[in-house]
Amino acid sequence: MSSAEMSTAEVTVLPRPSFAPPRTQRGAFWRLYRSEMRLLLRRRRNIALLAVLAIVPLLIGVAVKISTPRNGEGPAFLGQITGNGLFLVFTALTVALPLFLPLVIGVVAGDSIAGEAGNGTLRYLLTVPVTRTRLLAVKTLGVASFTALAVLTVALVGLVVGGVLFGLHAFTLLSGDTVSAASGLVRAVFVAAYVVIALFALAAGGLFISTLTENAIAAMATTIGLAVFSALLDAVPQLDRIHGALLTDHWLGFGELLRSNVDAAALIRWSLLHLGYAAVFLSLAWARLSTKDITS
Amino acid sequence: MTAGTAGALTRDSGRSGHPAGPAVRTAGLTRRFGDQIAVDDVDLVVPRGAVYGFLGPNGSGKTTTIRMLLGLLAADSGEIDLLGEPMPASLGSVLPRVGALIEGPAFHLYLSGWDNLRRLDASDRTADPATSRERIGTALARVGLTAAASKRYRQYSLGMKQRLGLAAALLQPRELLVLDEPTNGLDPQGTREVRNLVRELAFDGTTVLVSSHLLAEIEQVATHVGIMAAGRLLRQGPLTEVLADGAAVVRISTPDVTLASGALARSGLTGVVADREAAVVTARLGEHLPEDVLREVVTDGARVRGFAVERPHLEELFVALTGEGFDVLR
Incomplete structure (x- = not known):
């Protein structure tokens, strides 16, 4: 049955207009990425999360300034802060890693796809169309960027507060040797990069969980639960055989970077473990999202 | 007949670079959810240039069909061609030519109307960023939302949300618009505007697939209709033909x-019924020609004040096909 046959006698036939065939624009992916980052950074909740992270080094710095702790008390590197403000970066990361950073990443990664599904914007993104693979790619990149931003917030605020309150001096390594302040800064950059990679494993887990549900809160809680559960297993001595393979086991491994003889092989091994976790989670997320029925 | 006037303008579908053939065609489209069959062997044909009214009671499978057309749901079996290309295989090249409003609008609450459209425009790899502002402005103006462009979506009324959904579907020139319940939540004024918008778009050559409960609405704009119930497509075709399927009745006013x-x-x-008090006689026309019937009546000596052939309205046909108990517009 063609349309011509279906037309009735009284129909006036006009020439059909021509629609220009749509063409892919250059830089379309990066335009979508910028849009994703705007979406993340215009959200007050996400800004509040970054603010909470910024408070961590501020609080530690001020506390240490008011009352000098004795060596051996409190979290790692706490005693060294008075001698060198740079140590505030490491202390703040040590404090933020078990809870605050997983919390922030759990919220943003858990929300990434479940949030769009929950409020219905996912079906409109997919019919624009954003192909599902492209959507996952841009969401992964967005969550990874936010993870980096979260770690940078802790590190940079730590650096500034530490620098202002205690000064940045020649840097005494854990092994006792002293290196220049510049060399210390370079090590801090590597520490931050190591932590970003470690947390990206969790972020990828959050993305996968986010493809499983339309309930963003459930996805956030489950992602944070993933980190907590891993830490819990890590704390059970009877399970020490599997400790080395756990998601969170090597998160604090960045201390290795503060020795004179850095065990680069170990750092690379641990980073590959984290990237391996990320690869598995992202594959699962892709398998799930690319075949998912969108009923929301 | 209302359908005749509404559908008086259409476009030639043969000429132009695009392959002829329907804008939407499905063959044996079927989808189950568990042991419930939501869409059952549906052969949908939406000709190019048509305004196709997609009707059916709640839960009859309209939205499931639309979601399959747009690649959101996978079909269990059957084929889908959208604008001459297979779906979902050609999703990336077909959907930029399709605008859609699916089961109500959905946007980010904390973004303004403008920023929400910018978000969608940025997601469209075929959208030219250089013309983005202009296109967003035009789309908002077209649905009468210019004044509320910078307001947060959270503060929009239901009607404004619906309008923003329409604006999103109009960000680019579209060959096909799929509008699921586009007048939901609109006041009579807004409903009228949407009707005019659909006519305007159809006149510009866009094929429109519009699902609705509001049968009187559809009757005013549609050139074609399809009626679904319990997952099956019961009837489809040009509105005039579908309505002609219903039993026509002659109505003679005579002393x-x-x-x-x-x-x-x-x-x-x-079915001859004589109403002496009203001085009216009615009967089912069947296969008879009205002019022959009238000649017989006059030849027999009856004085005729009025003679009419009445065909059922869409609503009556709809109820006859799908049963009562449906929220039709009164």
Whole structure:
């Protein structure tokens, strides 16, 4: 049955207009990425999360300034802060890693796809169309960027507060040797990069969980639960055989970077473990999202 | 007949670079959820340039069908061609030419109307960023939302949300618009505007697939209709033909009721009802020609004040096909 046959006698036939065939624009992916980052950074909740992270080094710095702790008390590197403000970066990361950073990443990664599904914007993104693979790619990149931003917030605020309150001096390594302040800064950059990679494993887990549900809160809680559960297993001595393979086991491994003889092989091994976790989670997320029925 | 006037303008579908053939075609489209069959062997045909009214009670499978057309749901079996290309295989090249409003609008609450459209425009790899502002402005103006462009979506009324959904579907020139319940939540004024918008778009050559509960709405804009119930497509085709399927009735106004009803019965018409008080005789026309019927009546000596052939409205046909108990517009 063609349309011509279906037309009735009284129909006036006009020439059909021509629609220009749509063409892919250059830089379309990066335009979508910028849009994703705007979406993340215009959200007050996400800004509040970054603010909470910024408070961590501020609080530690001020506390240490008011009352000098004795060596051996409190979290790692706490005693060294008075001698060198740079140590505030490491202390703040040590404090933020078990809870605050997983919390922030759990919220943003858990929300990434479940949030769009929950409020219905996912079906409109997919019919624009954003192909599902492209959507996952841009969401992964967005969550990874936010993870980096979260770690940078802790590190940079730590650096500034530490620098202002205690000064940045020649840097005494854990092994006792002293290196220049510049060399210390370079090590801090590597520490931050190591932590970003470690947390990206969790972020990828959050993305996968986010493809499983339309309930963003459930996805956030489950992602944070993933980190907590891993830490819990890590704390059970009877399970020490599997400790080395756990998601969170090597998160604090960045201390290795503060020795004179850095065990680069170990750092690379641990980073590959984290990237391996990320690869598995992202594959699962892709398998799930690319075949998912969108009923929301 | 309302359908005739509404559908009086259409476009030639043969000429142009695009392959001829329907804008939407499905063959044997089927989808189950568990042991419930939501869409059952549906062969949808939406000709190019048509305004296709997609009707059916709640839960009849309209939205599931639309979601399959747009690649949101996978079909269990059957084929889908959208604008001449197979779906979902050609999703990336077909959907930029399709605008959609699916089960109500959905946007980010904390972004303004403008920023929400910018978000969608940025997601479209075929959208030219250089013309983005202009296109967003035009789309908002077209649905009357210019004044509320910078307001947060959270503060929008239901009607404004619906309008923003339409604006999103109009960000680019579209060959096909799929509008699921586009007048939901709109006041009579807004409903009228949407109707005019659909006519305007159809005149510009866009094929429109519009699902609705509001049968009177559809009757005013549609050139074609399809009626679904319990997952099956019961009837589809040009509105005039679908309506003609319903039993036509002759209605004769005459003081000579006995003469007229006698003539009708003798001509072989069934269901003859004579109302002496109202001075009206009605009967089912069946296969008879109205002009022959009238000649018989007049030849028998009945004085005729009025003669009409009445066909059922979409609503009556709809109820006849899908049963009562459906929130039709009164």
